[in-house]
Amino acid sequence: MSHAVTRSVTAVGPALLTSLDPLLREWLPRQRWFAGKGRPVTGFSLVAATELLPLDATPGLYHLLVRAHQPPARFVGAGREKTIPHPGDCYQLLIGVRQALPPRLAPALIGHVHTGPLTGRTTYEALYDPRPAETILEALRSGARIGALRFERRTDIVPHLVPRLLTGEQSNSSVVYGDTFILKLLRRVVPGVNPDLELPLALAREGCPRVPAPTAWVTAEAAERGTEGPYVLAVLRPYLRGAVDGWELALRGPAEGEDFTAEARALGRATAEVHTALARALPTVTLGHLQLRSMVEGMTARLEAAVQAVPVLGAYAPALHSVYEALAALAVEGYTVTAQRIHGDLHLGQFLRAPAGDWSLTDFEGEPARPLAERRMPQPAARDVAGMLRSFDYAAHTADGPPALEWAEACRAAYCTGYAEAGGHDPRTEPVLLHACETDKAVYEVVYEARYRPDRLRVPLSAIRRLAGSGPV
Incomplete structure (x- = not known):
């Protein structure tokens, strides 16, 4: 197999994308990780294309970076319509090519090609197929350079591991190799330093045991003008065999009446340990009046955009504005906040508990909907804390039976207590900041659920009612 990743690569031109265009217009919007839900794809432009397995092989394998173009978004506000052009999101695709799909690959079908260089062949999502997945691991193991793709490794990789695609609900794609490694393949990609690689590497240098150190990664040179740095496409890290994520464990609490406060307290300690290590590894800044005003x-702005996207939120907008203005008023009085690098999208599902009981933290990509530069900026640690407080609330509303509000409040309190024990600072001592951060997170959730999971919209709206009508929590 090694010859497939070390030989010189045949350039793959726009004709391939033209061949795939009508199929991708139908297939791409149906993917869980497609960001442009609700608007049609009007066309594609090619960023990069690389042949990883030749067309005469079984299967053929193409790696594509394609930009999906969509109509501009339109918002109506203050009696005027505002049009926001859509620059086109760049997606990473691994396209398998066969004459016909065996039954085991039926769920991976993209479509049958009728024009261009792939005429008469069947295309599919290649990660469902062991051979393409093995090809990616071999490229990482050998440190291959293929076209624009760069496969880098930090430590040795065991060869010949059997791959399996994780098919649960994810905003990216993950492949487990044996019980040794897990590859996270980023789907919507942007050029520049990705925190999902940057922060675990920084934590590894600090010797932080809470975050598995990256084993290897894939990048692609950015040929587009005005780009800053390469695309980070995938990260390989150790697989925590037998680990269970915090979301799955937490759901057993309200559903089965189990106490989760000891685990919540341990999660608070783990969060504080990671924050402390990040503050040692990377610069921190002090946010004064002007910076806090900008944050508010x-x-x-996010609230106003959310009201446009989900009009039911408008009834709560004045009270939510007051939450933010309370933070701005404190800043005028001289209040300051220390900002540092944080996880950026912290919730129960980002934690894994090993069979021995230790908690690890994963997925440092941040909220993918936010610009990369924003995700890499120092932020108050309260943003991560707010994400966890919201996650306990989600678990209370998602488990079977009526919302377990007392369970959620007990977990929230235990989490903050654990954070204070390991970090030396209780987030509840800055209630205005924490209230504002939790409100901002709930507003984000309203838009997310309305767009992707409308059946769950009631969960963040319940929090919005509480945050708009109560004091800091």
């Missing part, structure tokens, strides 16, 4: 303006 960002929260306000």
Whole structure:
């Protein structure tokens, strides 16, 4: 198999994308990780294309970076319509090519090609197929250079591991190799330093045991003008065999009446340990009046955009604005906040508990909907804390039976207690900041659920009612 990743690569031109265009217009919007839900794809442009397995092989394998173009978004506000052009999101695709699909690959079908260089062949999502997945691991193991793709490794990789695609609900794609490694393949990609690689590497240098150190990664040179740095496409890290994520464990609490406060407290300690290591590894800054004012303006802008996207939120907008303005008023009085690098999208599902009981933290990509530069900025640690507080609330509302509000409140309190024990600072001592951060997170959730999971919209709306009508929590 090694010859497939070390030989010179045949350039793959726009004709391939033209061949795939009508199929991708139908297939891409149906994918869980497609960001442009609700608007049609009007066309594609090719960023990069690389042949990883030749067309005469079984299967053929192409790696594509394609930009999906969509109509501009339109918002109506203050009696005027505002049009926001859509620059086109760049997606990473692994396209398998066969004459016909065996039954085991039926769920992976993209479609049958009728024009161009792939005429008469069947295309599919290649990660369902062991051979393409093995090809990616071999490229990482050998440190291959294929076209624009760069496969880098930090430590040795065991060869000949059997791959399996994880098919649960994810915003990216993950492949487990044996019980040794897990590959996270980023789907919507942007050029530049990705925190999902940057922060675990920084934590590894600090010797932080809470975050598995990256084993290897894939990048692609950015040929587009005005780009900053390569695309980070995938990260390989150790697989925590037998680990269970915090979301799955937490759901047993309200559903089965189990106490989860000891685990919540341990999660708080783990979060504080990671925050402390990040503050040692990377620069911190102090946010004064002007910086906090800018932060509040960002929260306000996100709220206004959310009201446009989900009009039911409008009834709560004045009270939510007051939450943000309370933080701005403190800043005028001289209040300051230390900002540092944080996880950026912290929730119960980002934690894994090993069979021995230790908690690890994964997925440092941040909220993919936010610009990369924003995700890499120092932020108050309260943003991560707020994400966890919201996650306990989600678990209370998602488990079978009526919402377990007392369970959620007990977990939230235990989490903050654990954080204070390991970090030396209780987030509840800054209630205005924490209230604003939790509100901002709930507003984000309203938009997310309305777009992707409308049946769950009631969960963040319940929090919005509480955050708009109560004091800091």
